[in-house]
Amino acid sequence: MAGLLYRLGRFSARRHWVVIVAWFVIIALAGVAFSLFKGPVSSAITIPGTPTATVTDELAAKFPSASGGSGTVVFETKDGKAFTASEKAGVESTLKKYTEQSGVKAATNPFTTQDQLTAQKQKVTDGRDQITAAKAQIAAGQEQLDAAKAQAQAAGQLAAAQAQLDQQQATLDASTKKIDAQSATLEQGSKLLDLAANIRFVSKDGSSAVSTVQFTKGIYDVDPDLKTKIVQLSDDANISGVNVYVSNDIAQGVPSIVGPGEVVGIIVAAIVLLIMLGTVIGAGLPLLGALVGLGASVLGSMAFSGLVQFNSVTTVLGIMLGLAVGIDYSLFILNRHRNQLKQGMKLHESIGLANGTSGNAVVFAGTTVIVALLALNITGIPFLGLMGTVGAVAVAVAILVAVSFTPAMMGLVGMKILRRKERAAIGNTASTRVPNKPMNTVRAIVTVVLGIAVLGSIALPAMQMRLGLPDGSAEATDSSQYKAFKTVENRFGAGQNGPLLVVADLPSKVSGDSLTAVEVTIGEKIASLDNVSALAPIGASKDGTVVAFQVIPTGGPSSVSTENLVHDLRDLPGVKVTGGTATLGVAGNASAQIDVSEKLSAVLPLYLVVVVGLSLIILIIVFRSILVPVTATAGFVLSLLATFGGLTAIYQFGWLSAVFGTHDPGPILSFLPIIEVGVLFGLAMDYQLFLVSGMRESFAHGAPAKIAVQRGLRNGRPVVMAAAIIMMSVFAGFIFSDSSTIRPIGFGLAFGVLVDAFVVRLLLIPAAMHLLGKTAWWFPKWLDRILPDVDVEGAKLERGHVGEVAAPEGELASAGVAAGAHAGPEHPAHTVEHRDHPSHKA
Incomplete structure (x- = not known):
């Protein structure tokens, strides 16, 4: 040589x-x-064959609407006061521009979603009042029927009136059964709402709002040009009185x-x-x-x-x-x-x-x-x-x-x-x-x-030494990613920066009230774990054999507590539900990291x-x-x-x-x-x-x-x-x-x-x-x-x-x-x- x-x-x-x-x-x-x-050059760091990848592939095959990556865009009023009507309109207009981009599945309107949550909670309250009133009516009807039975018996006419009295009793019993069923369904829905109590899309003081931008592909497979376009649309939003911050999942680009x-x-x-x-x-x-x-x-x-x-x-x-x-x-x-x-x-x-x-x-x-x-x-x-x-x-x-x-x-x-x-x-x-x-x-x-x-x-x-991947908190303090991360952490809780996607494979098909009952059973089991702040069901697959939940940890995406929660979820033994046992898997950006x-x-x-x-x-x-x-x-x-x-x-x-x-x-x-x-x-x-x-x-x-x-x-x-x-x-x-x-x-x-x-x-x-x-x-x-x-x-x-x-x-x-x-x-x-x-x- x-x-x-x-x-x-x-x-x-x-x-x-x-x-x-x-x-x-x-x-x-x-x-x-x-x-x-x-x-294209990507900032994604992925490994095929991981548990997260396995769950993500299953979702793509069985539950397409719940698959696909997502990132958040944070809106914050400059004066720290609640959003005005014109500011909300500006936010909605920006979100509409996101959804017009090829590759974007949806962009949730935080104000509409928060109103829906509030309406659902009110609906539960109103439903309970209605059920209480209906039960009172049924009780009054039962008293009247009992009185009529006693009167007929005293007059020696009970045999002649028995058929009519039995029909009235059957009507009351049917009403009672229906009210009980409605009450059970209402309480099941109430339990789900209670599990999701800490999930918010608009902060309590009304000064900040979070929109989830969902893509048709996994977050690491999204075309970098599409992410750049979302960032540009956010920078060019020019909503009077409102700052727009794009999260690290979207804004992290080529250095x-x-x-x-x-x-x-x-x-x-x-x-x-x-x-x-x-x-x-x-x-x-x-x-x-x-x-x-x-x-x-x-x-x-x-x-x-x-x-x-x-x-x-x-x-x-x-x-x-x-x-x-x-x-x-x-x-x-x-x-x-x-x-x-x-x-x-x-x-x-x-x-x-x-x-x-x-x-x-x-x-x-x-x-x-x-x-x-x-x-x-x-x-x-x-x-x-x-x-x-x-x-x-x-x-x-x-x-x-x-x-x-x-x-x-x-x-x-x-x-x-x-x-x-x-x-x-x-x-x-x-x-x-x-x-x-x-x-x-x-x-x-x-x-x-x-x-x-x-x-x-x-x-x-x-x-x-602990190993992980950087989140928005590691970015420069004047960057959009850092401001988005900190706004969410301070206004909504650290866990909403790194939500987990928990998927349950069911032993048999469920729908209707049975689906709600299964969601409550699995949801309560997940909520019983440490480091869970809130959870909300996303829905079920078309064949009714897969149920998905969004789980909000108490800690941020790179925290020890979130890492422990992922392991606890994966280590959970099968959850007993109607028809057998449901098995759980975990996905999401934090899980992938x-x-x-x-x-x-x-x-x-x-x-x-x-x-x-x-x-x-x-x-x-x-x-x-x-x-x-x-x-x-x-x-x-x-x-x-x-x-x-x-x-x-x-x-x-x-x-x-x-x-x-x-x-x-x-x-x-x-x-x-x-x-x-x-x-x-x-x-x-x-x-x-x-x-x-x-x-x-x-x-x-x-x-x-x-x-x-x-x-x-x-x-x-x-x-x-x-x-x-x-x-x-x-x-x-x-x-x-x-x-x-x-x-x-x-x-x-x-x-x-x-x-x-x-x-x-x-x-x-x-x-x-x-x-x-x-x-x-x-x-x-x-x-x-x-x-x-x-x-x-x-x-x-x-x-x-x-x-x-x-x-x-x-x-x-x-x-x-x-x-x-x-x-x-x-x-x-x-x-x-x-x-x-x-x-x-x-």
Whole structure:
């Protein structure tokens, strides 16, 4: 591979315009494909086969009128007073516009619905009065009949009048039976109304109203353009004296890709590059390469959005990764090239060698990221697998750009990649002293103990981490979604932000009074559970075998109490009704979110085991050691747990809320832990490779194990720090996104890089390697014989070109990725064959 990349680098440098034009043609073709085949991007996060999905499918088949997704639109008077007649008319006109849209099944008029509820309650009161009056009449009639019987008996005419008296008694009995039946029916209806007492559509003070917009499709299948149209109609309502807020179910759209935070992140990355490389041209090349890679990967991936449903987060994650690794990978090769030029190497030879050594390590390191991302497909969760695939494509394209476009640009700019002073001093680079003193052992012990203690403390909040999906309370406080959520919470109760749909499968067909009785029986059973605020029957299917209820929890959609209620409903034994036993199922937006979160929680351990196992195998092959991979993987797990702890503290506990805008803390984004595992694993392996490969090479060249640690650390640290800062800057730019889904992803990745690069890789790993000494490189002979020889650093290629430049004593030719391929008399071991590696002498 190193030789191939060497030749590719030289070719790209010599034929730079061919390569540069080729990449822009690729971008153009990807753009054309995107414009021709693109499809809608959804904000939906769904998993097929969940209990919610099963119930939803049943409703669609048996009870179409109760199926289909729904969202709410909240109307609120600006003066806090009750709606006037003209304001109500404005609301009704807006609702009519909603129903005119294709794909909208209905939009309830809150005022009409509330009036109907009030009328029903009054009807019950009036019915009771009428029944009381009728019973009084029947009682009076019975008294009269009894008196007539007594009178006839006294007159000796009872036999003659018996037939007439019996007929009158039969009439009274029939009336009594009819009144009793009416009373029973009335009381059944009264019980249903009592169960729904806490459900309101207009607030008690009359200042707020909630309309439910019902769609023909499930909420996650609704065309995003239709949701956007509802939002536009709401924004354009212009109802005098009335604010219109659209709920998160409808208003949650595709997050913007570039905002102020992202721009700041890129600016910080540019500043770091400028400081490290010293020239505007040098700083611009990695940024340009990253943008070229993004153009090709994002447009190319999105061209398939017409065939596969893309989630909005999928694209953003691809952009995050493509931008971050694109800059870093180009930087590693560029930094190696600059160092070689300063030592006097010819331009094209330097580009080829940098591509064959640092580029080779970039390919290997990037491959670990790709494998980790593609492994997301083993979770069996479609949207997560697609997310990993798109991210892997972005990383793969970034690698291709780094090993082709970057050498072409380096060939184009030539020696201008160096500052004037550097060009003037070519071949006369001052000697750099190689560390010959190991780390202090006491310092190493303190570093390991203190580092583990600090990361362990940061990880503690992760023990209480809850997973969920963001609701309206997580949105910006000035957004329509947030105002809708808070208005409903304050005026109607938190539960009305996340109603549940409970479906009962009946043992036999019911209708009429029997249906009402069944609804009361099941309704009372549901209402007996904790955390139920109210419920109302929606109706029955045409065949009378399915009954649906809307259940209002006491808590919001992401609360623990609502989650407990969903489990309690599903755990209920069958409800005994006429004809047998009814079984219950739960659906609705809140239920779907809980199912998604639980499914993701269940697959996280499996994915973590796969990634950790993969980590050990890769590092054993690369470093030909047992203890180095173990410490590297342990460090990854430690940094991962610390990242989870930081996420929990910030976004679930609400710490530093003023800084991160977590005004309403809630559960952690359900798929974020898995994304963190995949991405941070790849990046941790990158940094491990960049640092420890230098230690390995120095040790292989004869340096004592503890001194080799210092040499590898000293020469790998600058580029790893720069790369980590750049990656953190790019990720951190998304922390202040306008999307509640993107913000925690940006923080998690930025914080994870900070912890893993600066604490684990630059502090804990060197200290642990020092304490292990020579035992760090112990490797069983039998394992050494069967494993392939992976020359990640391109050391063999470098040895073949050692005569191209005479580096000063101790100068590291590999200040970048290889970070340990030493040149000059200090390390004559460039001629040492691989068989001289210490592992072969074990």
